[in-house]
Amino acid sequence: MSIENPNAIGDSAGNPNNDGTITAVSEGELLQLVSFVVGDEEFAVPILSVQEINRMMQITRVPQSPEYVEGVINLRGKIIPVIDLRKRFSMGELKDSSDARIIVVEVANRVIGFTVDRVNEVLRISSDIVDPPPSICSSISTDYIQGVGKLNDRLLIMLNLEKLFADYDMDELEQVTKNAA
Amino acid sequence: MSLEDMDQSLLQDFLTEAGELIEQLDSDLVRLESSSESEHADLCNSCFRALHTIKGAASFLGLTAVTTFAHAAEDCLNCLRKGEIQMTPDVMDALLRSADIVRDQIEALSNGEDAPEGPQDLIDTLHALASGDDTAATDESSDPATIAIPQADELPGETLDLPAQKVDLIEFMIIDLQDYSKQLDEVFDKIGNDGTRHEAAEILEEIADNMIKTADFFELDALCDVVKLLGRIASTIDECPHDLIDETVIRLKAAKFLIDDQTEMLGKNRALNWPLDTFIERTNTLCDHKPLEDDVMKKHNDDIQQLLILDKVVTAEADATPTEAPAPVEESETDQPITETKATPEATAKTETKAEAAAPAKKTVEQTIRVEVSRLESLLNLVGQLVLNKNRVLALTRTLKDANTSNELNEDFVGAAGELDRLMGELQVSVMRTRMQPLAKLFDRYPRVIRDIARMTSKKINLQIEGKETEVDKSVLEQLADPLVHILRNSADHGVEAPEDRLTNSKPEVGTITLSAEHQGSHVRVAIKDDGKGLDREVIGNKALERGLTTPEQLAQLSDNDVFRFIFEAGFSTAEQVSDLSGRGVGMDVVRTNINKLNGSINISSKKGKGTTIEILIPLTVAIMPAMVVGVGNHTYSIPLQSILEIVRPGEEDVYSVNGQKVMRLRDTVLPLLNMRNRLNELPTENGDRFAVVVAVGGQSAGLVVDSLIGQQEIVIKPLDDAYTQGGPFSGATIQEDGEVCLILDVIELLKHTTNLGQEKAAA
Incomplete structure (x- = not known):
């Protein structure tokens, strides 16, 4: 039996929970985010869903997996898939990959890595400045967007990791039918 | 008491123990039904004990649902044990169902739910079965007590006063005590010896734990x-000073003597009460490793009686009665007349066999400890990592050698690496061995399965089990459970004919299904053989044509065994009607899928009218295995060595094209070739397509065309189970010497593709 009261902890850290989503937050609550750049956009995910951020490493291609699956990596003995976010969002190829990183997240009990052009910073923003996703957004389906954070000089697209990594069924189905055809 | 309040470790112990007991109960019950007179009593008692232990532990933990239900079943079993009701299939059905209910309850508990109440109708049935004799049962159980009263004056001690529900069990508890007492004798021998003292102390502690x-x-x-x-x-003797050992041992013997004495009296429904204060006090002093006064230590002359008198446990004159009894070692002899006065003769006979059987068995029983599976898993995982690291070190050694800077340091390093390799191999084998479990764990369930089917279909089937002591990896065992049930069901339901049909075909009325297992190299062979009606090539062939699985021309060319393979196709069933048992065509598909997952193969042979044999060949373990690493395009892939037959270099003149499918002539056979570069969408390389790795699984073979061979390696299989990476022809991935991930080719999946290709081509 642990000494601490789990409820008390839950209350004090009522911001993002670690399943990759940002829960409905009360007014003025602080969100802790990791921001990164893919293509021309700046994205953010809750820091609690991020397990680690790695430099680019050897990624083993997995034939006959969806196109945006970059492959698998060896994460200290565990094999996890890596998603190419550029391909996932149908952006062009990255020219200079010197700053590229693999962000490893845990979403709905799956550990998944995804590649980003570069990682910006860890930041806290108030939930007050987060707007619901706009109806039309550049290249990304609004389904994957939790909200948009308006910072002084820039906009942060807050990703809904759970949705982003959960809709593989459809894509996979397409892939399979394409292969069969 | 709710589940949360309960001490989790106690509950866990209960669940593990109860799970095992239920398994045992199940198999004992089935054996009981067909047992001979002589076994009957033993089996009944064994069932009764199992159920009773569960009930006892459940009531201790406050699991009322389990207790109430187990009690009802126990009552019924008790009547059976006493011969008040006859063993009929109905009684057995009720009892078996009860075992199922208790199993469900335990399962619910282990899932963290509350145990469901036992179904009222079954409880009523059990009561009804037992009730006719219910009053008689109570009468009888109180009998020994009433008989004992007249003797009370002559016997020492007080009348044993126990609640009615315990009276039935006295007999068992006495046997327990006698068993323990026998074990004590062995321990005493060892404890006197410096070399074996530690070991003996541990055993003693265990016995004391059980006895309490x-x-x-x-x-x-x-x-x-x-x-x-x-x-x-037991807990202190290990550090006992040398001069006190003898004194301690004699006190141990005295304690055993007291226990035996008490046991004897309990058999007569009497309880002794000794003034133990001095004995306990002096023994405790010894346990603190302080000597006793000289006169106490010497005076008894190593005589137990003398010691007990000195310690005022028994008085000199009361002592007269026990001294008549011979020394404690022969105590068991005197036990028999006692049990005779109390219980029926057959119970006495059993006492004897029990005690005798327990004594020699004890010597060979290996000491075991329970370990959580998760700990073994993490151990295996670590070993897996170590194997990978070892591979890496070996790779570095090779680089060193190639660098050709031979000096002493280098040689030392190579030597050390070699040693590491050898030790790793041993460690790996040892760890894998901890995960091995006898197939009996599975096989013992099946008599029940067969019995139920036989009863439902009114057939007569005898299940013979051979080689159930064969050990396989735990994960293999788990994966094997479902396939075997399906095959056995099929054999019993479709294979074995009805008794009258069998008689008209001049076969024995009782059908026989043989389930056997044996080791074959690094594989285990499990065979299920029945003497039923066998498979009918024509019926299966026609069904396959109907379902478009083959063409008439192809069918004509297939061997019998290949035709029989069609029964593994999903949805394939030749049964005219779907029964509760089988006929939906799902089962055999499950069989194939699970066996494939284990990298195993399956073979059917059958003779119409004579019977069917299904053979399964599975590797002993699935976690670590040798593999051939090959290069395809710019990447490397692993092929499990166990599915590789040979590796050849086909010359251009050997390769032909048949219906668009590349084939090669290999000695007398024609082997379909599979270009791995195309299959894996790899880029072409110079000097490609050089080797054909000949693989075979379950009677099918093909040549996998690869670009280069890299070498043989121990690989540790990691699951490739994320939805993103599933779907390709891979059974998993492994980590290479340099830390890079290497995919393991799923040979079965690849071969499936070739046959499909062939069929599509043929159909077109």
């Missing part, structure tokens, strides 16, 4: 105190 439960049952303080003393001695 039994002592608690009788609610006798005197007995409990003595047993506790045993435990105390």
Whole structure:
């Protein structure tokens, strides 16, 4: 039996929970985010869903997996898939990959890595400045967007990791039918 | 008490133990039904004990649902044991169902739910079965007590006063005590010897632990105190100074003598109560490793009686009665007349066999500890990592060698690496061995399955089991459970004919299904053989044509065994009607899928009218295995060595094209070739397509065309189970010497593709 009261902890850290989503937050609550750049956009995910951020490493291609699956990596003995976010969002190829990183997240009990052009910073923003996703957004389906954070000089697209990594069924189905055809 | 309040470790122990007991109960019940007179009593008692232990532990943990239900079943079993009701299939059905219910309850508990109440109708049935004799049962159980009263004056001690529900069990508890007492004798021999003392102390502690439960049952303080003393001695004797050992041992013997004495009296429904204070006090002094006064230590001359008198446990004159009894070692002889006065002769016979069987068995029983599976898993995982690291070190050694800077340091390093390799191999084998379990764990369930089917279909089937002691990896065992049930069901339901049909075909009325297992190299071979009607090539062939699985021309060319393979196709069933048991065509598909997952193969042979044999060949373990690493395009892939037959270099003149499918002539056979570069969408390389790795699984073979061979390696299989990476022809991935991930080719999946290709081509 642990000494601490789990409820008390839950209350004090009522911001993002670690399943990759940002829960409905009360007014003025602080969100802790990791921001990164893919293509021309700046994205953010809750820091609690991020397990680690790695430099680019050897990624083993997995034939006959969806196109945006970059492959698998060896994460200290565990094999996890890596998603190419550029391909996932149908952006062009990255020219200079010197700053590229693999962000490893845990979403709905799956550990998944995804590649980003570069990682910006860890930041806290108030939930007050987060707007619901706009109806039309550049290249990304609004389904994957939790909200948009308006910072002084820039906009942060807050990703809904759970949705982003959960809709593989459809894509996979397409892939399979394409292969069969 | 709710589940949360319960001590989790106690509950866990209960669940594990109860799970095992239920398994045993199940198989004993099935054996009971067909048992001979002589076995009947033993089996009944064994069932009764199992159920009773569950009930006892459940009531201790406050699991009322389990207790109530187990009690009802126990009542019924008790009547059976006493011969008040006859063993009929109905009784057996009710009892087997009860075992199922208790199993469900335990399962619910282990899932963290509350145990469901036992179904009322079954409880009623059980009561009804037992009730006709219910009153008689109570009468009889109180009988020994009433008989004992007239003797009360002559016997020492007080009349044993136990609640009615315990009276039935006295007999068992006494047997327990006798068993333990026998074990004690062996321990005493060892404890006197410096070399074996430590080991003996551990055993003694265990015995004391077990005994205390039994002592608690009788609610006798005197007995409990003595047993506790045993435990105390056990925990301290290891560090006992040399000059005190003898004194301690004689006290151990005295304690055993007291226990035996008590046991004897309990058999007569009497309880002894000794004034133990001095005995306990002096023994405790010894346990603190302080000597006793000289006169106490010497005076008894190593005589137990003398010692007990000195310690004022028994008085000199009362002593007269026990001294008549011979020394404690022969105690068991005197036990028999006692049991005779109380119980039926057959129970006596059983006492004897029990005690005798227990004694020699004890010597060979290996000491075991329970370990959580998760700990073994993490151990295996670590070993897996180590194997990968070892591979890496070996790779570095090779680089060093190639660098050709031979000096002493280099040689030392190579030597050390070689040693590491050897030790790793041993460690790996040892760890894998901890995960091995006998197939009996599975096989023992099946008599029940067959019995139920036989009863439902009114057939007569005898299940013979051979080689159930064969050990396989735990994960293999788990994966094998479902396939075997399906095959056995099929054999019993479709294979074995109805008794009248069998007789008209001049076969014995009782059908026989043989389930056997044996080791074959690094594989285990499990065979299920029945003497039923066999498979009908024509019926299966026609069904396959109907379902478009083959063409008439192809069919004509297939061997019998290949035709029989069609029964593994999903949805394939030749049964005219779907029964409760089988006929939906799902089962055999499950069989194939699970066996494939284990990298195993399956073969059917059958003779119409004679019977069918299904053979399964599975590797002993699935976690670590040797593999051939090959290069395809710019990447490397692993192929499990166990599916590789040979590796050849086909010359251009050997390769032909048949219906668009590349084939090669290999000696007398024609082998379909599979270009891995195309299959894996790899880029072409110079000097490609050089080797054909000939693989075979389950009678099918093909040549996998690869660009280069890299070498043989121990690989540790990691699952490739994320939805993103599933779907390709891979059974998993492994980590290479340089830390890079290497995919393991799923040979079965690849071969499936070739046959499909062939069929599509043929159909077009």
